[in-house]
Amino acid sequence: MEEQQLTSTLTCGLLVHQTCGILASHNPKRTGETFTEFFSIPFVEEWLKNHPRPPIPLSLLLTEEEAAISIQAFWRAYLVRCDPEIQELRQWQKKLREDKHIRQRVQMFWAKQEQKVKCKMEDEEVHAATISSP
DSSP states (O other), X not given: OHHHHHHHHHHHHHHHHHHHHHHHHTOGGGTTOOOOOGGGSHHHHHHHHHSOOOXXXXXXXXXXXXXXXXXXXXXXXXXXXXXXXXXXXHHHHHHHHHHHTHHHHHHHHHHHHHHHHHXXXXXXXXXXXXXXXX
């Protein structure tokens, strides 16, 4: 029921959009005027700012073939993750990251590198100062 209601809501929106376009193009008072997009009408823009339309569900955007490929890919990935060897590998990787403190090690490495560069720059400044003042 929800899917039917959602589809009918989207259909109604499309019909309103198309009907407004048809009515505007056949209005004798509007001959010679350029076509105004429904969503660019000022009061419609204001309404949509306060009441945004829900996004179109992916099920209505994908073809049956694209949907089948997506479902199959998720299913294959699920089966792989359920494999005991893969679970063991993922747990080992997680434990390794925690035990080795990888992020902290990377931060410490770059801090040391920055310190080395800073020391070299200070040494060059001192060396340059001693050469220039005999």
